[in-house]
Amino acid sequence: MSIARYGRWSGTQDPWGNDLSPDEVLAEIADDLMDGVDPDDAIDDLLRRGIEGRMEGLDDLMERLRQARQAELDRMGLEGPLQQVAQKLDEIVELERTALQFADDDLAAAEHSAQLDRLPTDPAGQIAALQDYTFHDEGARQAFEDLVADLRNDVAQATFGQLASAIDATNPEDLARMRDMLAEVNGLAARQQQGEDITEAFEDFKERYGDMIPGDPETLDDLLEEMAQRMAAMNRMMAGLSEDQRRQLAELAAQAMGDAVDLQFQAQQLTQTLQGMFPELGWGQPMPGAPMAGQESGSMSQTVDWMQRLQQLDELGQALGQSYPGARLEDISNDDLRSVLGDEAAQDLQKLKEIERLLEQSGALQRKDGKLELTPKGVRRLGEQSLAKIFERALAGGVGGHRAQSLGGDAELTGSTRQMRFGDPFRLDIPRTITNAVVRGSVSDPAARDHSSRSGPDPRIGGSAPDRAPSRPTVRLAPEDFELAEAERRVKAVTVLLLDMSYSMLLRENWDPAKRLALALQSLVAGKFPQDTFHVVGFSDYARRLTPHDLLVSSWSRTWGTNMEHAFRIARRLLTAEPGAEKQVIMVTDGEPTSHLMDGGQSFFDYPPHPLTLAKSMAEAMRLSRTGCDLNVFMLDHAPGSATFVEGMVKRAGGRVFYPDLRDLGRVVMHDFLKNRAA
16 A cells, blocks of 8 residues: 655655656766766766756856846946935925925025025935924925934844844834844854853843844854845945945944944944854955946845845855865755746756766766766666667667577577566566465465355345355466566577777777777677677787776777787687687778787787788688688778778688778668678
């Protein structure tokens, strides 16, 4: 029985889940891995570019964030608070002048007008002068008092943010309580910096001032960080103004706070403490790009809100950039990104965060000593993907008539079984399948149930139920019970792939297609012909056997030489180790032999090819042909001169030479391989 549990929607859940598959992610970094790029760097590149049509990468999110920041910069300006106060003062003075024109006492009206004419030009000076002015018009007087009250609350909001939302800055008692709270915060911060445990003291502080503290900070550091962000935004707004504007705004704030000198002192002391604790907040630095004027004109607190928004965008941009030491995707806040770019961007970010975990859980990658590495399973998956791409071009139907594990029922049973997988032929081993179900305990006994139902009186007739014949036990099959009867292939083959690894293969950009071909053939043999044997031999100045993981080397040695003689010798040894099997050798090269082994085992190189090199290569090719193998050479250099010797050698050995287009190498080799296996 399945149980579903439902919780409250938090806005962070993805109702559809992460629909990315490990194979899809691996395919996105396959080219980099094939080129020898470290898995860490390959994943970093994927995180930057994302997956087209599936999710945006960090670079796309950064560009969208840049556009959002520019739109925010255009919205407001730094001189808004001064403009807004100046505009309201102009309206108040104009209202008073209009009333004076209709005053009964011309002498008094003239005196008042003269006072208005002598008002200072800056808003702070005007407020100071108007506080000593006796208004003639009651409406103008009330508007001025409202302006002073609003300005005092605005300054408090600009300085303390949400802390000031619980008080009325025009109420002396509220201001005194704010002062006391800041004094205690300064004291707690000092005690903590001295190494004292202030946990209990902070809890007591929260009990007394909980109504003034936004949210529920767990520690003093949480509270100080929020206050620091607000005060730093106020500080940076002031830093962006001209010296004269900065002076005017400071005087305006001081004029508005009036007699709250103790509160201003505690705020200044706290600001100094926070600057030392949070230097990364850009104290004293103007906000980059912040204009003087914008589409809107905000109050002081609204302008500081705007600065905090810009600060948030900048911090988010730094996290998205991941260019600082120790950067991690976990540093990027999903909630912050959602608030700026929307739900879809937050979901894309979550998918990016899960990419590495997805590959590690699938077994394709593992982190060892702090570094990501491809596992053998990951190498196999790369080979399967290369094979799939080649099959898209190489085959129009199935794999042909190879009599391997039977797809048509003509194979001979081996007597061995395995669990059935999706895509297998429906060749059940019935006894093993039933046994699996019985062992799993899926047998029910209807007779026991019948006996239980007959043990009491039959309510329909008031007596006992009549006896019935016992029922047979029932076996319930589950998908995991199905066992496949494996079939024996009639033909076993051993294939040796000889890959030219001379430096010319890299210079001519031939190595990458050859490497993909090797991984694809390895995957084909392992998946479709599991009883076949497949070897990869790389050769340059010497020849050596290669594992699939060896094909993904990140570096290339500047080695000159194409030692076909040594490659043929190793291939002959591998073929003769499996008598009775069909044998074939596939060689991928871009030129003629230029190296051979001397008597002491050292490699000899010469170009143009030394006659002894040609003779030794020809002799070893003939020895290889006597094993009964098919020799197929795929020449990647179409220049007639470079292939003259190879054509003659292969002709004498009874093989074939192909000249595929480099882009078609995989298709041609795969088609020929399957054709030979079907023959």
